[in-house]
Amino acid sequence: MILSNDFSRQWEDTEKDAVAAFIATGKSGWYILGGELQRFEEALAAYWSFPFAAGVASGLDAIELSLRALGCKAGDRVLTTPVSAFATTLAILKIGAVPVFSDVDACGLIDLDEAYNVASRGDIHYFVPVHLYGHALERHKLARFREDLGTNIVEDCAQSIGARSHGLPTGSVGQMAATSFYPTKNLGAMGDGGAILTRDHPCLLRIRMLRDYGQRTKYNHEIIGYNSRLDELQAALLRAVYLPRLTRWLQRRTGIADRYSAEIRNPAVQLIGMPAGSDSSWHLFPILISPTRKGCFLEHMKSRMVSASEHYPIAIPDQTAMAGVSFEIVPNGIESARTFCKSQVSLPIHPYLNDAEVSQVIETVNRWTG
Ligand SMILES: *Cc1c(COP(=O)(O)O)cnc(C)c1O
Numbered sequence: 001m002i003l004s005n006d007f008s009r010q011w012e013d014t015e016k017d018a019v020a021a022f023i024a025t026g027k028s029g030w031y032i033l034g035g036e037l038q039r040f041e042e043a044l045a046a047y048w049s050f051p052f053a054a055g056v057a058s059g060l061d062a063i064e065l066s067l068r069a070l071g072c073k074a075g076d077r078v079l080t081t082p083v084s085a086f087a088t089t090l091a092i093l094k095i096g097a098v099p100v101f102s103d104v105d106a107c108g109l110i111d112l113d114e115a116y117n118v119a120s121r122g123d124i125h126y127f128v129p130v131h132l133y134g135h136a137l138e139r140h141k142l143a144r145f146r147e148d149l150g151t152n153i154v155e156d157c158a159q160s161i162g163a164r165s166h167g168l169p170t171g172s173v174g175q176m177a178a179t180s181f182y183p184t185k186n187l188g189a190m191g192d193g194g195a196i197l198t199r200d201h202p203c204l205l206r207i208r209m210l211r212d213y214g215q216r217t218k219y220n221h222e223i224i225g226y227n228s229r230l231d232e233l234q235a236a237l238l239r240a241v242y243l244p245r246l247t248r249w250l251q252r253r254t255g256i257a258d259r260y261s262a263e264i265r266n267p268a269v270q271l272i273g274m275p276a277g278s279d280s281s282w283h284l285f286p287i288l289i290s291p292t293r294k295g296c297f298l299e300h301m302k303s304r305m306v307s308a309s310e311h312y313p314i315a316i317p318d319q320t321a322m323a324g325v326s327f328e329i330v331p332n333g334i335e336s337a338r339t340f341c342k343s344q345v346s347l348p349i350h351p352y353l354n355d356a357e358v359s360q361v362i363e364t365v366n367r368w369t370g
Contacts, residue, residue: 001305001306001307002305002306002307002348002353002357002360002361003307003348003350004184004307004309004346004348004350005183005184005350006350006352006353007183009352010352013245013352014241014242014245017240017241018190018237018241020240021233021236021237021240021241022233022236022237024236024240025232025233025236028232030232031231031232031233032229032231032232033212033229033232034232035232036232036233036235036236036239037055037229037230037231037232037235039235039239040055040230040235040236040238040239040243041053041054041055041195041235043239043243044195044197044238044239044243045197047243047246048161048169048171048177048197049168049169049172050171050177050197050198050199051198051199051201052197052198052199052200052201052204053195053196053197053198054195054196054198054204054207054208054211055193055194055195055229055230055234055235056193056194056195056196056207056211056228056229056230057192057193057194057211057227057228057229057230058087058180058182058192058193058194058228059085059087059156059158059178059179059180059181059182059185059194060087060090060091060180060194061091061194061211061226061228062158062178062179062180062194062195062196063087063088063091063092063128063154063156063178064091064092064094064095065196065207065210065211065226065228066154066175066176066178066196066198066203066207067091067092067095067097067126067128067154068095068206068210069176069196069203069206069207069210070126070152070154070175070176070203071152072095072097072125072126072152073095073096073097074095074096074097075096075097075098076095076097076098076125076126077097077098077100077123077124077125077126077328078092078097078098078099078100078124078126078127078128079100079102079115079118079119079124079126079127079128079151080092080099080100080101080102080110080127080128080129080130081101081102081104081109081110081128081129081130081132081316081337082101082102082103082104082315082316082317082329082334082337082338083104083108083109083110083130083132083312083315083316083337083340083341084130084132084156084312084316085158085311085312086312086316086319086321087158087180088128088130088156088316089316089322089327091128092128093325093327097126098326098327098328099316099317099327099328100118100124100327100328100329100330101315101316101317101327101328101329101330101334101337102114102115102118102330102332102334103330103332103333103334103335103336103337104334104336104337104340105336106272106273106336107135107272107273107274107275108132108133108272108286108340108344109130109131109132109135109137109274109275110129110130110137111336112129112137112138112141112142113141114330114332115127115129115145116141116144116145116149118330119145119149119151120149124151125150125151125152126151126152126153126154127145127151127152127153127154127174128153128154128155128156129142129153129155129156129174130156130158130159131155131156131157131159131160131163131170132159132311133159133272133274133280133282133283133284133285133286133311134159134160134162134163134186134253134280134281134282134283134284135160135163135274135275135278135280136160136163136164136165136170136274136275136277136278136279136280137165137170137275137278138165138166138275138276138277138278139165139166139168139170139172139173139277140166142155142165142173142174143173146173146174152174152175153173153174153175153176154174154175154176154177154178155170155171155173155174155176155177155178156178157170157171157177157178157179157197158178158179158180158182158185158194159185159186159281159283159284160179160281160283161179161185161186161187161246161281162186162246162247162250162281163278163279163280163281164278164279165275165277165278165279166277167277167279171197175198175199175200175203176196176197176198176200176203177196177197177198178194178195178196179194179195179196179197180193180194181193181194181195181230181234181238185283186246186249186250186253186281186283187238187242187243187246188242189234189237189238189242190233190234190237191234192234193230193234193235193238194230195230206223209222209223209225210223210225210226210228211225211226211227211228211229212225212227212229213225213226213227214226248351249351250281250282250351252351252353253281253282253283253349253350253351254280254282256282256285256349256353256358257280257282257285257349259358259362260285260347260349260358260361260362263362263366264287264362264365264366265366266365266366266368266370267370268289268290268293268297268368268369268370269287269288269289269297269365269368269370270287270288270289271287271288272286272287272288282349283349284311284346284349285346285347285348285349286311286344286345286346287344287345287346287347287365288340288343288344288345289343289345290343290370291339291342291343293370294342294343294345297345297368298310298345300364300368301364301365301368304364306347306348306360306361306364307348308345308346308347308348309345309346310344310345310346311344311346312341312344313341313342313344314341315334315337315338315341317329317334318338347361347365348361
């Protein structure tokens with residue numbers, strides 16, 4: 001079976017370094033908020049061209065703590081996309097804030113022109129855009145929200161480590177960039193983890209308090225915080241094992257994406273574009289299949305031993321859990337998002353796929369009769 005992610009191959013490649021990192025952390029005798037975290041935060045910030053990074057427990061927490069650090073509170077309206085991992089919206093809901101869903105464009109990413117019109121109405125103070133699939137939203141368009149409207153922006157970069165818009169890393173426009181080290185992500189840990197990147201030192205200090213029970217110094221609790229810390233072991237693995245491989249992994253993802261883009265030729269399969277100036281991190285390789293034929297396509301792939309998955313099959317406001325919470329859909333609706341969700345399929349694109357397997361994925365897609 002050609003898998004969406006192949007962690008046994010990753011382990012084979014990383015075992016020696018991972019065991020060394022484990023031993024070093026064990027011997028240090030310090031397991032939470034220590035030197036490993038600090039060294040990883042410095043390395044991540046340098047990689048991403050930010051002055052500051054703060055490790056937290058997950059991508060979900062990275063978004064929630066970022067919003068909290070910017071002052072977001074219950075009842076505030078937060079503009080976001082209906083097509084993303086549920087965590088993007090969950091972070092908003094956990095604060096008691098009200099998500100406002102604006103529709104997506106043909107790439108499946110939030111339509112920034114439409115979103116700008118929505119934000120212009122004046123009652124929206126926060127925006128959580130998502131660089132979905134690793135495709136970078138146009139930074140000039142994002143910048144208008146801050147410059148013209150004063151909207152606070154937390155960029156959801158959980159899928160976009162390494163992606164650039166017109167030459168600059170995603171996350172560069174907002175006050176905060178939130179990312180995830182969930183194992184399947186481009187930079188994944190051996191468990192849960194996340195980080196916030198920022199240029200704003202006061203915000204960094206608030207994040208450090210929020211992740212550690214709201215204390216500035218030991219037993220001085222200034223605000224109501226969380227327990228959301230990236231542990232030393234994950235930090236050591238990320239810094240010593242995974243981050244040094246990231247550039248090579250991203251190159252491999254791009255190489256696979258280039259082959260898919262050039263060699264997939266099937267009138268029943270539609271490739272997806274991306275915003276102008278986007279240099280994608282290719283977290284996923286999305287395609288579109290007619291909603292009535294998607295089940296058939298997924299069956300075809302599975303029966304030929306190629307995994308294909310969906311990101312994401314249901315628009316967030318249509319999820320069962322949303323029935324009990326307060327949210328808003330913009331007057332123009334989210335029909336593009338709904339159609340997109342019904343059509344979207346992801347092909348395998350992890351860095352340990354070999355060339356023969358990439359060829360096999362292409363052949364299997366091209367042989368589908370639609
Ligand atoms: C994975 C993901 C998250 C959540 O990250 P976790 O570490 O799983 O909490 C948020 N947003 C997007 C776009 C994601 O892909």
